[in-house]
Amino acid sequence: MSEKLxxxxxxxxxxxxxxGQYRVRTLLGSCVSITLWHPALRIGAMSHFLLPGHGRRKHDRPADKPGMYGADAMQLMMDGMAQHGVPLAQCQGKIFGGGAMFPRSAKVRDIGMQNGDYARSMLQEHGIHVVSESLFGEGHRQLIFTIRNGEVLSRQVPPEPAWSKEEA
Structure with a gap:
């Protein structure tokens, strides 16, 4: 019998x-999640950020949402992993999200695409090997990260058609 998570x-x-006693879940639209996992130590981290970049001013970083910006979320995860003695260079990175919640324009890179591109550049900058990603597309994603084995289940749910009012 396996231990309950x-x-x-x-x-x-x-x-x-x-x-490894934790399983982390989230729902993503245009937001992005990065998971970091150390295979030997079986320690992991997961973020759910809304915007690329970082909160430059104190009021940009609400206490109840410290990882609202990608760079802030990444720093918080790296600090947490360091507290567990995890060498970042030995971690596996995975990136999810950045979905289009509205029709995409060919002329404008929407926030989902900006978030996904920013996540890629952050992991590259920190020398973290990306082993998989599921980015962009339409609709939202459901994620389940089981830290025990490093597995991340991702399910993309396409947008529902808009409601229409039937005339009587």
């Missing part, structure tokens, strides 16, 4: 760092 649900702006 403790479920954590990330809201936008949240992040989590923990060991």
């Amino acid at each position: 403790i479920d954590i649900f990330l809201m936008p702006g949240d992040y989590f760092v923990g060991d």
